[in-house]
Amino acid sequence: MHKGYVLTKKELKRESILKTALKLFSAHGFHKTTIPDIANALNMSVGNLYNYFKSKDILAKEIIKYTSEVLGQEIQKVNLQNISSKEKIKKIVELYFKMAKEKPEMIEYFLRVYLSHREVFNDGCEGMLCVSGFVTEIMIFFDNGVESGELRNQDFFSAFGLFMGYLGGMVFLKGENILPKKLDEYIDDISENIYNALKA
Amino acid sequence: MARKPKLLWIQSLTCNGNSHSFFNHSNLFSILSHFELIYFPLIETKYSLEDVLRKKVHSDILIIEGAIKEDLTKGGVNIKELIHHYAKESRYIITAGTCATFGGIFKQSEPEKISGFAFDKENEKEDILSLYEHRLISLPGCPIHPKWLSYVLLMIINRRRIPLDEKNRPQELYGFTVHTGCVRNEYFEWKIDTHGFGHKEGCSFYENGCQGPFTHGSCNKILWNDTSSKTVVGTPCFGCTEPDFPKERLFSTKTNMGIPQKMPLGIPKRAYLTVTGIAKSFKIKRLEKKVIDYEK
Ligand code: SF4
Ligand code: SF4
Numbered sequence: 181m182h183k184g185y186v187l188t189k190k191e192l193k194r195e196s197i198l199k200t201a202l203k204l205f206s207a208h209g210f211h212k213t214t215i216p217d218i219a220n221a222l223n224m225s226v227g228n229l230y231n232y233f234k235s236k237d238i239l240a241k242e243i244i245k246y247t248s249e250v251l252g253q254e255i256q257k258v259n260l261q262n263i264s265s266k267e268k269i270k271k272i273v274e275l276y277f278k279m280a281k282e283k284p285e286m287i288e289y290f291l292r293v294y295l296s297h298r299e300v301f302n303d304g305c306e307g308m309l310c311v312s313g314f315v316t317e318i319m320i321f322f323d324n325g326v327e328s329g330e331l332r333n334q335d336f337f338s339a340f341g342l343f344m345g346y347l348g349g350m351v352f353l354k355g356e357n358i359l360p361k362k363l364d365e366y367i368d369d370i371s372e373n374i375y376n377a378l379k380a
Numbered sequence: 381m382a383r384k385p386k387l388l389w390i391q392s393l394t395c396n397g398n399s400h401s402f403f404n405h406s407n408l409f410s411i412l413s414h415f416e417l418i419y420f421p422l423i424e425t426k427y428s429l430e431d432v433l434r435k436k437v438h439s440d441i442l443i444i445e446g447a448i449k450e451d452l453t454k455g456g457v458n459i460k461e462l463i464h465h466y467a468k469e470s471r472y473i474i475t476a477g478t479c480a481t482f483g484g485i486f487k488q489s490e491p492e493k494i495s496g497f498a499f500d501k502e503n504e505k506e507d508i509l510s511l512y513e514h515r516l517i518s519l520p521g522c523p524i525h526p527k528w529l530s531y532v533l534l535m536i537i538n539r540r541r542i543p544l545d546e547k548n549r550p551q552e553l554y555g556f557t558v559h560t561g562c563v564r565n566e567y568f569e570w571k572i573d574t575h576g577f578g579h580k581e582g583c584s585f586y587e588n589g590c591q592g593p594f595t596h597g598s599c600n601k602i603l604w605n606d607t608s609s610k611t612v613v614g615t616p617c618f619g620c621t622e623p624d625f626p627k628e629r630l631f632s633t634k635t636n637m638g639i640p641q642k643m644p645l646g647i648p649k650r651a652y653l654t655v656t657g658i659a660k661s662f663k664i665k666r667l668e669k670k671v672i673d674y675e676k
Contacts, residue, residue, distance in 0.1 A: 306661045306662060307661025308657040313654075316650060316653045
């Protein structure tokens with residue numbers, strides 16, 4: 181999960197459990213997926229899996245932290261580039277859609293597990309606790325844009341909802357097979373719309 | 381017995397705030413007893429202002445109050461030139477207050493012409509520093525706390541070394557931020573705003589523009605009137621010790637889409653936002669409540 185040092189065997193195992201559980205939860209739903217299902221898919225014993233995660237709820241929360249970190253790290257790469265906010269918006273839209281295509285389970289998990297099972301996440305994932313990796317980078321993006329004068333200084337949640345709600349909504353429509361075109365074909369228009377809504 | 385060091389206080393462009401602040405020191409006369417007071421605007425001495433202007437006196441410790449303006453004269457004497465005259469013979473030169481140190485409020489009126497003695501805002505005036513750097517002690521503050529000056533004077537009298545930072549400020553006084561020691565730290569930690577002024581509870585960083593976390597000073601270690609501080613009574617710190625003082629809109633926090641523009645000293649924004657996001661996610665009942673319920 182962290183850059184810059186080699187993961188130990190135990191950390192690697194932990195990550196592979198997260199990835200597998202993420203896929204199963206996203207595909208079959210949170211309630212229908214059991215710990216034995218996950219252990220089975222990994223060829224490990226249920227008892228050993230419990231050594232890593234004490235319960236299904238805990239696993240679910242660790243997954244949201246994990247996906248948020250992964251997405252946050254991708255956005256951080258964009259934030260660190262010396263380009264305009266307008267260009268950053270396009271890059272963020274691109275990477276979001278790329279992730280929706282290549283790792284659909286990550287976005288699916290966020291939309292269909294995290295947002296739909298608040299009872300699981302209320303205890304331990306209150307507020308931004310488990311999504312801070314991702315939200316922090318969006319904050320940095322906004323802050324840099326306002327600081328440079330390119331973006332309008334407005335309420336954080338109005339801007340955040342506009343940006344992320346829009347992207348989430350498009351991926352949701354895609355998942356429901358409603359979109360007539362491929363996601364990629366919307367990138368230019370969507371980036372333009374977001375920029376127009378956020379620019380100073 | 382060795383003769384007492386001569387203490388000379390010279391005013392340039394000033395509101396007298398620092399003289400009055402020092403005059404309110406609870407042990408003023410005991411401190412002054414270690415010096416031969418040559419001139420101080422609020423206490424009578426053997427010498428008159430005229431003697432000072434005519435260069436009839438001498439100085440070992442020169443205290444400068446007020447901003448420097450090239451062509452400022454008093455009684456027909458150019459004050460900048462007068463300051464240099466006494467600075468040359470002094471063992472210590474103390475700039476008392478933000479105006480004398482960085483330019484302060486007076487600089488606002490003619491930014492091009494007015495500055496501090498050895499600094500112009502954060503910029504070093506190299507011609508001055510090359511002459512006086514090793515004798516210079518900066519005491520910014522609007523005004524200075526009387527005990528900041530007495531600390532320096534007593535360290536000098538006791539022949540103790542005064543560790544200074546890169547702007548010649550005593551580290552003992554300016555090595556911390558004003559945030560250090562504020563009674564509202566717990567509210568800062570959990571990101572709970574005070575929502576108004578003068579309340580016992582909450583922190584002024586999020587809405588009211590408190591600059592304590594990025595202002596060098598010891599207002600919450602050495603209390604004002606030996607009693608309290610701005611931030612303790614529920615007013616934001618204005619950052620009056622900083623080179624860029626005064627800023628604008630001192631009663632509101634400047635934000636970019638809700639994110640504070642200025643970070644606590646030395647804290648990267650990414651680190652701050654990560655920790656804040658987490659702290660904010662919890663509702664701490666005890667801290668959300670009033671400490672004393674006066675309605676009962
Ligand atoms: S009121 Fe100011 S000094 Fe006090 S804790 Fe809050 S930010 Fe710090
Ligand atoms: S609390 Fe801030 S504004 Fe007030 S005296 Fe101290 S440094 Fe200056």
